Amino acid sequence: MLFEFLQVSIFTEEMIRAGSAASLSSLVNRLDPILRNVANLGSWQVISPVEAVGYVVVVDELLSVQNKTYESPTILVAKSVRGEEEIPDGTVAVVTPDMPDVLSHVSVRARNSKVCFATCFDPSILDDLRSKEGKLLKLKPTSADIKYSEVQEGDLKRSKNTEDVGQSPSIKLVKKQFAGKFAISSEEFTSEMVGAKSRNIAYLKGKVPSWVGIPTSVALPFGTFEKVLSDELNQGVSGKLQILKEKLAAGDFDVLEDIRKTVLELVAPPQLVQELKNKMQSSGMPWPGDEGQERWEQAWIAIKKVWASKWNERAYFSTRKVKLDHDLLCMAVLVQEIINADYAFVIHTTNPSSGDPSEIYAEVVKGLGETLVGAYPGRALSFIAKKDKLDSPKVLGYPSKPIGLFIRRSIIFRSDSNGEDLEGYAGAGLYDSVPMDEEEKVVLDYSSDPLMIDGSFQKSILSSIASAGDAIEKLYGSPQDIEGVVRDGKIYVVQTRPQM
Numbered sequence: 001m002l003f004e005f006l007q008v009s010i011f012t013e014e015m016i017r018a019g020s021a022a023s024l025s026s027l028v029n030r031l032d033p034i035l036r037n038v039a040n041l042g043s044w045q046v047i048s049p050v051e052a053v054g055y056v057v058v059v060d061e062l063l064s065v066q067n068k069t070y071e072s073p074t075i076l077v078a079k080s081v082r083g084e085e086e087i088p089d090g091t092v093a094v095v096t097p098d099m100p101d102v103l104s105h106v107s108v109r110a111r112n113s114k115v116c117f118a119t120c121f122d123p124s125i126l127d128d129l130r131s132k133e134g135k136l137l138k139l140k141p142t143s144a145d146i147k148y149s150e151v152q153e154g155d156l157k158r159s160k161n162t163e164d165v166g167q168s169p170s171i172k173l174v175k176k177q178f179a180g181k182f183a184i185s186s187e188e189f190t191s192e193m194v195g196a197k198s199r200n201i202a203y204l205k206g207k208v209p210s211w212v213g214i215p216t217s218v219a220l221p222f223g224t225f226e227k228v229l230s231d232e233l234n235q236g237v238s239g240k241l242q243i244l245k246e247k248l249a250a251g252d253f254d255v256l257e258d259i260r261k262t263v264l265e266l267v268a269p270p271q272l273v274q275e276l277k278n279k280m281q282s283s284g285m286p287w288p289g290d291e292g293q294e295r296w297e298q299a300w301i302a303i304k305k306v307w308a309s310k311w312n313e314r315a316y317f318s319t320r321k322v323k324l325d326h327d328l329l330c331m332a333v334l335v336q337e338i339i340n341a342d343y344a345f346v347i348h349t350t351n352p353s354s355g356d357p358s359e360i361y362a363e364v365v366k367g368l369g370e371t372l373v374g375a376y377p378g379r380a381l382s383f384i385a386k387k388d389k390l391d392s393p394k395v396l397g398y399p400s401k402p403i404g405l406f407i408r409r410s411i412i413f414r415s416d417s418n419g420e421d422l423e424g425y426a427g428a429g430l431y432d433s434v435p436m437d438e439e440e441k442v443v444l445d446y447s448s449d450p451l452m453i454d455g456s457f458q459k460s461i462l463s464s465i466a467s468a469g470d471a472i473e474k475l476y477g478s479p480q481d482i483e484g485v486v487r488d489g490k491i492y493v494v495q496t497r498p499q500m
Helices: 001-019 021-038 104-110 123-131 153-158 196-204 224-228 232-249 253-262 270-282 293-311 312-320 455-476
Strands: 044-048 053-061 069-080 091-096 116-118 136-141 146-150 218-219 331-338 341-348 359-366 381-386 394-397 403-406 408-416 440-443 480-488 489-498
Touching: 044 104, 044 359, 044 408, 053 091, 053 123, 069 123, 104 116, 116 123, 116 136, 116 146, 116 394, 196 218, 196 331, 196 489, 218 270, 224 232, 224 331, 253 293, 293 312, 293 331, 293 408, 341 455, 359 455, 381 455, 455 489
Parallel strands: 053 069, 069 091, 091 116
Antiparallel strands: 044 116, 053 136, 136 146, 218 331, 331 408, 341 359, 341 480, 359 381, 381 394, 403 440, 480 489
16 A cells, blocks of 8 residues: 555656646746846745744744744744644744735734744745754844844843743633524624624624625524533533543643534534524525525534634634633624625735835735635735825735635625634634535636736726725724625625734
8 A cells, every 4th residue: 555655656746747837836946036136026025024033943834833832932934834823832933935915814813923924035045044943043024024143142031022922911701601592683793692703794884885895694692502512402412522622621632623523413403493594584694494404404514613613723722822711712603695706805904014004905816715814825916005095006916826716605604702803812713714615716817807907997996995994994993904805896895803
């Protein structure tokens, strides 16, 4: 069996080496630093410009160390950053050749945690950094560059960023109780029933400009998971979960996957099914069960996957890092109809790279937004717009995402926990939002995309995105992190949270 595996592996490698892709890749690697130099693009993209002093540690994957705790301030030089990881405790900087989008979840979490985070495009600089493993370096970033130098122990003691290493913000969770309802409409959204994600989207309805669409929403409130688990239908599941949670408490982190799988065994009480059906239909949303029992089962599995994401590795280790009591974390589920997007966008109403509050920064991808926030390969289109010149957006970078995600008319179940968007701690992207149907992956062709080839269309769409961001920031009176989509030229906002 091993011999067969090696044969397949070697055959595959030889096929790749023999093809044009290998030659093209080698050529691009040689040309990239030359082209960047000619275009004055520099060797860095600084995603989180925070000055840092720490000891260099070289790792292959950020994912492999996300549950680690570094006792000394640590600069991680990571060959691979997927975009879904948690940055380990004690880390003051992450440097990588990978290119996560500036507004991807891992990038947002880096900025929220005041961790320096940057992409380095120059292999020689990366090699030099790797050669300094174990040494104490100081990173001094600007919005487009990083200067680094070796320093002495005394510089470490004087460094501002080391004061917070090993210290967690003072954050507490309050256990939410089941309020007697399995499903509620947006008019019933309160802080005792749902998280900030649901409340924010309900608040926007009727307050944003009429040209900004807000999707209809209902929710399974806090306590619904615990109520379902305690139902006599799920006694066996409850017993299994209790045993697994005891192992987890004892430090056996391998059971996190087993816990997630066990949650998927839950059976839906008939009352939950009926209440959710009534609320969705009365709110004008399609009820999956009208298309048959199989369609309802797909929806029920998606709901359970959202609940199970409480035990995602990145989420669990993130709560441990800030010493949140994981048992007090409750998961509401925001239910929305999916808008079959032509494009998806994320807006930060204060430029996250420069900190300029007069400038909106946004990124746009074709299809659904998971390719952006989930740090899929390639880059999103990025642009800025001055708030006093929203009709004059400036494109900073063109898109290179090879894959777009598209979906037919469907329902999405969004995670909405009481452990997200807390003051001093933002859990962006820690928990899962799960569509009822699987997205279709489409290989993208930008050569015929009107956003690329039609200047007036591009200006209209980007200006509208910026204007929506500006309107929502004015509504809240503070910088916002906004997600939305474009369908047939119309802007829809699907969620907003404070930009930290």
